[in-house]
Amino acid sequence: MVSFAWLDWFWLVVFIVLMIVCGVLFYRLGKRSLADFFLAGRGLPWWLPAASVYATHSATDTPMWVSGVIYKYGLRGIWYTFFSAWCAISAFASTRIFRRSLAYTQAEWQTLRFSGLGAELLRGWIAGWQVFMNMFVLGWVGMAMGKLCHYLFNWPEWIGLMLFSSLCAIYVLAAGYWGVVMADFQQGVVAFSVIVIVSIWGIVAAGGPQQIMAKIHSLGESWRLNPLAFSGWTSGDFPLVWFLTMLVIAVIGGFGMGTSIDWYPEAQRIQSARTVRDASYSIWAGSALIVARNSLWAVAVLAFFSLYPRIQDTAQYEMAWYRLGFEFLPVGLVGFFFAAVVAIHISTISTHLNLGASYATRDLYQHYFRPQATDKELVWVGRVTTLILLLGSFLYGLMMKEITQWLIFALWIMTAGIWLPSILQVVWWRFNAWGYLASWMANLGLSWLVVWVLPEFRVIPSLPDYLQFWIMMVLGALIYLPITFLTRPEDMNRLVKYYVMSRPLGWWKPVREEAIKRGLIKPERDLIVGGQP
Template sequence: MSFLDYIVFGLYLLGTLGLGAFFYFRNKTSKDMFSAGGEAPWWVSGLSGFMTLFSAATFVVWGGLAYKHGIVALSINMCYGIAALAAGYFIAGRWKALGVDTPSEYISLRFGDAAVQFYIWVMLAFRIVGSAVSLYGLAVLLVPLMPLSDGHILQSEETGFLSVEWAIFLLGLIVVFYTMAGGLWAVLMTDVVQFIILSLSVVFVVVLLLIDVGGINSVIERAPPQFFDLVNDEFTWYFLVAWCLINFVTVGGEWAFAQRFISVRNVGEAKKSAYLISALYLVSPVIWLAPTLIYRIVNPDANPEQAYILASITVLPVGMVGMMAAALFSATASMVSSQLNVFAGALTYQFYQARIKPAASEAELIWVGRFASVIIGALLIGIALLIPNFGGAAKVVISKAILIVVPLMLPAVWGLFSSSISSRSVWVVAGTSVFVGVVLKGLFLEGGLLAEVEYLVNFSHWVQNSQRLVDILIGVVLPIFVMSILQIRSKGVDEGWRRVEAIEPKIETRPIASIYDSTPAWIVVIALGVSAAIMIVIALLTEENRRELMVFVGVLLAIGLIVLRSNFKMNDAKQKLTRL
């Protein structure tokens, strides 16, 4: 990166820290800290949910997959959109209608204290690994942009660039700070700003790459065989169906998403939030995976994990590389900050307040939440440093998602609708999946205790040669089967269902305009304005792609004016209602 690129990247990081500091003073209660006071606009919640599914690991894992195998990567990622659409229709509104302030509160009421402690610690470990993968993926993408002089304390002696270890530590520290300081409001609004930066950067790269290779027709003509197949031998139609089911449970039941549905004003807005996630994921993979698809034509011998950033620096002018680095950081920061906030809230309420100090004041709960954010952040930074020892990012992301998400979250989602299932479902589903997983993935693989037993050899060979199918059977089919059996055998109304029903729903009856907060819109306008100003400066300092830069400036300013006009209209409506 050039000096100008470092300035652009540095300005973005300072802006992110500034948002955390700004919302630090808006957190008056623990509810503000962990559920945005139930006042988040649906579009903020939706954009934040979209960014929570997104990360720099997306560029490493799915970008690498697109580079190697083509548009099968699009098929996989569009499954997120299908899953979010179904979750919006069936589940999102239910979370808001419950009347709880956090997902952990629902688990505690519905399944009891033992279940909520199980969920907190197991899901915390699971999501720390996921966030660590994202942080590792970010470092892998960014370090090729940052050469350092020999002897620099942050330099890798092997590559001459910023070391992956230092990148993980420093960038992780920034995410922990703004999450700890600003709470869920800071997470939501930095996600919105990050969505703007990410979209701007990726679209610009796609446009320049298409110009560079001669257009879409040239890409089609020069693509490898099977590059445009929707599925392949590894990622089959069965896998896509399973992936939709896994992510239906993820968007519907994962605490980070449930928290966004809870944080909006009413049931209708919770549904709209999920539908926005769906719309973005049905359309956007075509855009943000395009650079690696196109780059395969330009350079078929690149490292797949670094193909995305290599494609970017091939065409981006000075200054815009810094914005792309900011976009990559933003993708990871969103996922990591979401998990930090939701689990800090769970530890604050369900561990500290429930078990240590029930009479803790609001101020004390806020500080406990901040301390928990720091501790969780330190753990995930440490794990991120160890990711290369786990077999690489792609192996970690796909395997853990298939084997863990449904067995853990399915009972919680099922319990939103079934009055008869009890806390037993949590233990039976998780225990069965773990037991079968250990047997099949441990004892029958090569070198396992049962792998060479004579009358089991054929079965052992099938397990070894059908790993993806075995994962789906263990992580998706088995939990659904066990849960269905438990439902059939359950009778009566479970006590946990009665406890949830006893909550008085927090139904918002005031017109939206009467409680309209203009802060989110102003932050969007400022982010668009600053981005446009940066691009104008870049255009003035370099002649490269000046015309394209100014076109993007015009688009950004037009979007900013639309948002500003809408903001003024909502403020006028609020004033009229206030006078009434």
């Protein structure tokens, strides 16, 4: 338990009031239109969505997750956090394509890329899935806050879960995405500064880098200091094959849309940027900050390990970075630290409240129930669905206990079977809605079977996660590729429209030729090489 001095409470209260006021100030902008409530009018300079990308992906559970993998695997655990590298290619590939489509959400994009009943089913499915996923993310992030407050103040977990999410909902309800992104900027700056301060403080408290390394060497755990200490090609707890699989998933995944669960919040940030260039830089810079932040955390957790090297309980060592802050910062700064933790927390909560509401409003309510609804009505529907998501997240949160277990499973279920189809839908004209829909359905069944059910009944042995990925990818392909070829290609009119608007990368030759034939784009030979036309 941590005891707060008056100065600590002062920091906390001031900061929460500032965050809420900062968000609520944008009430007038948020209610102007649907595009304002969910995309800040598509007019943001790159650094605002970049700060939002960073702030959103710095959640209360993130330092627990990073602490967990670094404490367990040493510095090589950094590669568990390297999945965010999908933005390295995405920023210049799928981000550009998606921004040009102008779709509010990934679900809406499906009806621009595909056509007919398949596209509508896909849109409804992805919208429903995203409403559920956002509620789920809100639940697990909220529960991480519940656990932290329990550790700090001995509060029952439900208080931490509900209190801060409810405070955050005030400005999300009032100003929508304007409130989210403006508060995110403020929260991102505060969070990054505090992460730097606490991590360096922790490193110094452990005696500095030299002493940390000397201590780890003396414990006979030198491998912990090497980020590339593989345990063999396929053997041990950190095989090279796992590392290569992770690199493929993360880096090549950037060509697709939806290859990572983080794509969905990023898609909103992409569309809120004022130009294609701003969208690219926002995604790239926000993720670069995340990569740097993870490294900072990694060294701080290593410092913690040198101080407390024999903790066996996962729930205990997942608190490593928090403990550095709460146990070593001086009185007065602890409250500031906790205020920053609240910032970290509500920046994620606000994003998922608004994002989940955008799917419910734009893709479900407007598209399927009230296509002619006015902007005013849709903004109100956005507010109501925000509230429903908040309440639903409390229920989910109370059902979750082990943070890391949920995170790993959620990441896996989202990436394995639909990873390749999510790329194919972007780069290959012949891939159709039925193929993509089939891959989703197959993935849901296969992930449960391969990860849990079959090993549980000893039909197959419990497989390492990299093997699960490749098996699910192959099994999935055996289902969705025949379905793609047995069903018709998408309507050429829709494909041409999409091509002219988005200019996708990859295998689009028949569509490009059709667009040239219709006079919508110029053939390559007509382009003047080396300068202005």
